[in-house]
Amino acid sequence: MSLLVTFYVQNCRNRADSISAKLPPVTARHLLSMLAYRVPSLVELHKILPGELLAQIYSVRRQFALGRLREFTSAHVDAEQILVYLRELERVAHQAQKDSVHVMMIGADHGRR
Numbered sequence: 001m002s003l004l005v006t007f008y009v010q011n012c013r014n015r016a017d018s019i020s021a022k023l024p025p026v027t028a029r030h031l032l033s034m035l036a037y038r039v040p041s042l043v044e045l046h047k048i049l050p051g052e053l054l055a056q057i058y059s060v061r062r063q064f065a066l067g068r069l070r071e072f073t074s075a076h077v078d079a080e081q082i083l084v085y086l087r088e089l090e091r092v093a094h095q096a097q098k099d100s101v102h103v104m105m106i107g108a109d110h111g112r113r
Helices: 025-034 050-065 079-099
Strands: 005-009 019-023 046-048 103-107
Touching: 005 025, 005 079, 019 025, 019 079, 025 079, 046 050, 050 079, 079 103
Parallel strands: none
Antiparallel strands: 005 019, 005 103, 046 103
């Protein structure tokens, strides 16, 4: 069983409207670094402002459009994966912005210590 890092927005009024994206820890660290975030401990709960996250995602997409995709790939995350994960994070960030809440990030082993 592999551990995952979850980015999520929980709608307090209706849990069915909650939204999340689950990524392997290596990928989560890569994406956070790529989006110019200090990579926190992935075992603690963190809040990310949705507007800032969306701005960083749009900035990276502009770099992709300019042909700088190779600067963001690694041995662990290829170009297609990056685009899929960016779409997932963007979807979560849009929902957080719509609900006026933070994007929450938590590691799979949070609370097990």
